[in-house]
Amino acid sequence: MTTSTAAISGPTSVNARLAAELAVGEGQVAAAVRLLDEGATVPFIARYRKEATGSLDDGQLRLLAERLAYLRELDERRNAVLASIAEQGALTDELKAALMAADTKARVEDIYLPYKPKRRTxxxxxxxxxxxxxxxxxxxxxxxxxxxxxxxxxxxxxxxxxxxxxxxxxxxxxxxxxxxxxxxxxxxxxxxxxxxxxxxxxxxxxxxxxxxxxxxxxxxxxxxxxxxxxxxxxxxxxxxxxxxxxxxxxxxxxxxxxxxxxxxxxxxxxxxxxxxxxxxxxxxxxxxxxxxxxxxxxxxxxxxxxxxxxxxxxARNLKDLLLAAPAGNRTTLGLDPGFRTGVKVAVVDGTGKVLDTCAVFPHQPQKQWDAAKVALAALIARHGIELIAIGNGTASRETDALATELIADIRATGAGAPTKAMVSEAGASVYSASAYAAHELPDLDVTLRGAVSIARRLQDPLAELVKIEPKSIGVGQYQHDVTPGILARSLGAVVEDAVNAVGVDLNTASVPLLSRVSGITETLAESIVAHRDRTGPFRSRRSLLDVPRLGPKAFEQCAGFLRIRDGDDPLDSSGVHPESYPVVRRILDRAGLSLTEIIGNERALRGVRPAEIADDRFGVPTVTDILAELEKPGRDPRPAFTTASFAAGVEKVSDLKVGMILEGVVTNVAAFGAFVDVGVHQDGLVHVSAMADRYVSDPHDVVRSGQVVRVKVVDVDVDRQRIGLSLRLTEQTRPARPAAGAKRRPDKTPRSSGSPRRGKESPRAGGSMAQALRDAGFGR
Structure with a gap:
């Protein structure tokens, strides 16, 4: 008996299956699917449509969107198979029932195989x-x-x-x-x-x-x-x-x-x-x-x-890196280390604007150690530099030693000295050679652009890293072996979620950063920046509607994630969406305070009951979020800024000794453990079994990329350049394995052939470093 080819599973069955997979209500799924189909983004739905979805978070929504696409593709393929079999006059009730029950594409293809047109076998x-x-x-x-x-x-x-x-x-x-x-x-x-x-x-x-x-x-x-x-x-x-x-x-x-x-x-x-x-x-x-x-x-x-x-x-490592602690709007000296080509230097102000650039040559073969310190000291004094960002690539430890010595010299004069930090160079070369970098820094050589990027990464990792294609930020294992489309979709979602979680300053954001904001395409981001350059800083969120091609839908999606500091309305610097401003007015009426009086007023805000403010459109979840925003407007979810201090005299793998306790930075987290940079140009591995005194199933539960940690050296294989580390500082250790043919020096620390040495030249004839620092403006 043959039968017709009606569509097998419509929205209702798809929604029911999604609800079962996510363990949430079918109504929540139906609302989320409707919003996604209307063009709403995941960050917008998660943040500003909690009443509709029952407070589904961005992780649940990402999974829902992915599975929704798969199930719709499954339905489309199933109906195509039904039509093909029906055309052959072979569709029976039993066959249709089997196709209806098929829950994967593979199962549909198995059933279709006998009826699939094929070459003559x-x-x-x-x-x-x-x-x-x-x-x-x-x-x-x-x-x-x-x-x-x-x-x-x-x-x-x-x-x-x-x-x-x-x-x-x-x-x-x-x-x-x-x-x-x-x-x-x-x-x-x-x-x-x-x-x-x-x-x-x-x-x-x-x-x-x-x-x-x-x-x-x-x-x-x-x-x-x-x-x-x-x-x-x-x-x-x-x-x-x-x-x-x-x-x-x-x-x-x-x-x-x-x-x-x-x-x-x-x-x-x-x-x-x-x-x-x-x-x-x-x-x-x-x-x-x-x-x-x-x-x-x-x-x-x-x-x-x-x-x-x-x-x-x-994706998890990238999220940790993007949400790493920002050093803030402080004048920063960026150092892009190198041996033969020298250390490229860039000074940027608190907004990331380039103030000065040069190159110094402290390392081999030039060995102009003192001259490099004099040049850097002059820049520090001239620009009031507060931070020194050092790229973690080739010659990074040697350059770190240069900065350490310079800071000590400055402190010896009684003056305040900058704080130094090692910064990941991952993807910096990709940015330097990109079309955007050429547009942003047209007058700078490619090599100097890298130093600028390193400085800006310390100030605000998120704002700088969004300029680089996510897969070029090397915090994954075997990322070059993964299907590009799968990787791009996942990493793109991570960047979007990170940017919208932090929020974006509308008057300083770059095109790449704006293009990651909910509802803003790259073309629209370019239009926003062009409008800003032409008419000056935005004074209110509503003025976004004056930007060409930015209509009500885009405004709805993006406005809540954009911040305007010192604008016409204090709410524009918060995460409160403009559509919710009337709710704030009701809160003010209930509290009997003005907007400036209630912002940050924890006592007054905690006296407001969300249920008394909520209405049919803005429910308790939205009102609760608004109260939290008013308590700490524009709060940054990222952690406080800290730096790691690498051990002096430990610059390469052969310098490591089993039993050493060192400070380092987590550079990568994998399923089997975490990699930690302890300053020897080769990351060490903390195996998952050495991460805690308890069973650890997921290393991400213990550490995250960018975190400063203390580790113990438990194994050193010089030949294979492998370092075993432990987060358990009482870990039992075993003797290090020296390089093949190397003589053991049990009582002496091996001298590093690559360690920085002061060159024979003096900063000036008959002068001294102390005098050079005084000339630069220190210790007066």
């Missing part, structure tokens, strides 16, 4: 030759001898008995390969019981120096369903580089062949005349079709899961 050719009855007879009457049964099918199109049986086997194999229930069961068993096996791609490759980074995988096996994402991506990269050979093994072949036989109605233990032939056909079906498809599916599933995990880790 060997099984199809066999059917055209009239061999399907032979297949049916061998299945229904296994007592008949295969050769005897096949003899009746020899014809002009079938050359002999062997050709007839070969055709029958192809028909049998195709039946098994297109059995949706069988294919699904085999796929799941392969995944649950299978394993990944790796070995060197060849004997020659296995002994090469370039392949040694993969030596842990030269004889390696791990179950598919528990293999961690970082190992999956490492193995896949090794395979891509033709260093490793990867194979997937589903387990005992006999079990799978029994599954195929059962699906085809074959008794492999019957001992009938046709049983050997049938068993051979079953084995052939497993080897040539089902094992291949199950292996391919497992590989895709393995990679997809690994990518999802890797993207999740990258």
């Amino acid at each position: 060997k099984a199809q050719i066999a059917r055209e030759a009239g061999l399907e009855p032979l297949t049916d007879r061998l299945l229904t009457d296994p007592g008949v001898a295969p050769e005897q049964a096949a003899a009746a099918f020899v014809s002009d199109e079938v050359a002999d008995v062997a050709a007839a049986l070969d055709g029958a086997r192809h028909i049998l194999v195709e039946r098994a390969a297109e059995d949706a229930e069988l294919v699904g069961a085999v796929r799941e068993r392969f995944w649950q019981n299978g394993s990944a096996r790796t070995k060197p791609a060849s004997d020659a490759v296995g002994t090469s120096a370039a392949a040694q980074k993969y030596r842990d995988y030269f004889d390696y096996t791990e179950p598919l369903d528990t293999m961690p994402s970082h190992r999956v991506l490492a193995v896949l990269r090794g395979e891509k580089e033709q260093v490793l050979a990867l194979s997937l093994d589903g387990g005992d072949d006999v079990v799978y062949q029994a599954m195929i036989a059962e699906a085809l109605g074959i008794d492999l233990t019957a001992g009938a005349a046709a049983t050997p032939w049938l068993a051979g056909a079953v084995g052939f079906a497993w080897r040539t079709r089902l094992s291949v498809s199950a292996s391919v599916d497992a590989r895709v599933r393995l990679r997809l899961r690994a990518e999802q995990d890797a993207v999740s880790v990258f």
Whole structure:
């Protein structure tokens, strides 16, 4: 019986499924879906539509939006399959019911496989030759001898008995390969019981120096369903580089062949005349079709899961980095370290405007140590510099030592000295060479732009990092091995959420920063900046409506996330949305105070009951948020600014000693632990097992990127440049492993060949550093 192809699942069933997956009410989901379909952004819905969604947070909304897109694609594909099968006159109630119950795209494709238009197969050719009855007879009457049964099918199109049986086997194999229930069961068993096996791609490759980074995988096996994402991506990269050979093994072949036989109605233990032939056909079906498809599916599933995990880790690290503590609007000296090309220097004021630039050459080969200090001291005195930002790349420790010595010299004069901090250079070179950097800093050389970016990163990491493509900010593992589209969507969402959580100063924000605000596209951001440059600073949020192409919908989405300092209305500097200003007026009437009197007045605000202010449009959640904003208007969710102090004399891996307790900065958090920069040009690893005196399932529960931590050195492998660290400062340690051929010096600290040395030149003939500092303006 055939049936029509009505749409199977509409909005109601999708909403119900989303509600079940998120463990929330269907009404909450329906409201969120409606808002998303109307063009509202996740940050806007999470912040300003809590009444509608029952206070779904941005994480829930992101997941909802992602799953909504998948389920709609599933419905679209399902209906296309229904139409295709109906056109063939093969759609039955049973088949339609199976498609209705399919909850994944893979399941829909399994069901569709027998009806899917395909090229002419060997099984199809066999059917055209009239061999399907032979297949049916061998299945229904296994007592008949295969050769005897096949003899009746020899014809002009079938050359002999062997050709007839070969055709029958192809028909049998195709039946098994297109059995949706069988294919699904085999796929799941392969995944649950299978394993990944790796070995060197060849004997020659296995002994090469370039392949040694993969030596842990030269004889390696791990179950598919528990293999961690970082190992999956490492193995896949090794395979891509033709260093490793990867194979997937589903387990005992006999079990799978029994599954195929059962699906085809074959008794492999019957001992009938046709049983050997049938068993051979079953084995052939497993080897040539089902094992291949199950292996391919497992590989895709393995990679997809690994990518999802890797993207999740990258996203969490990126969020931590974007929301790192800002040093604030203080004049900053940015140092982009280098040896041969020198240290590039830039001075920026509190707003990030470039005041001065130069280059100094304190390190080898020039070794103009004192001259570099004199030049930097002059800049510090001239511009009243409060902060020194040092890039953490090549020559960073040597430059840090230069800054440390300079600060000590300045303090010795009795003057106040700047605070120094190490800053991640990740993505700085990408920014320096970008079209935006050329537009923003057209008169600066590419190398000096990097120093400017480093200084600005210390002042406000979020405002500077949004200028760089998220994937170029290296805080992920194997990000270059992840499908670009998946990575871009996830990281873009992280940046959007971070920017809107902090809020943006409308009168100072750059185009890249504005374009991450809810409802503002890059074109609209450019239009806002052009309007600002032409007419001067915005005095109110409402004046945004004067910007060309910024209509009521965009204003609704963006206004609450934009801040105007010292504008016409104090509320414009808060997170209160303009649509909610009437609520503030009701609060003022209830409290009997003016706006300036109530802002920051904790006692008065806490005396207001949200339920007494709420109405049909603005409920208790919104009123509660407004009261919190009035208590601390424009509050920044980011932590307070702190800096790490690297240990003096510890500049490379060989300087490390087991048992040392050092201060460092978390640079990256992975599923297996966290990487910490302790100032030796090579991050150390705190394994998840060494993060606390309790079981830790997720390293993000203990540390975050950018956090300053104290760690203990528990292992040093100089040859492999690997450092083992522990957050447990009472951790038992083992002796360090020196570099091959190196002599042990148990009682002496090895001298760093790369440590900064003062050059022989003097800052001036017959002068001294103290005099040079006095000349610069210190100690007067």
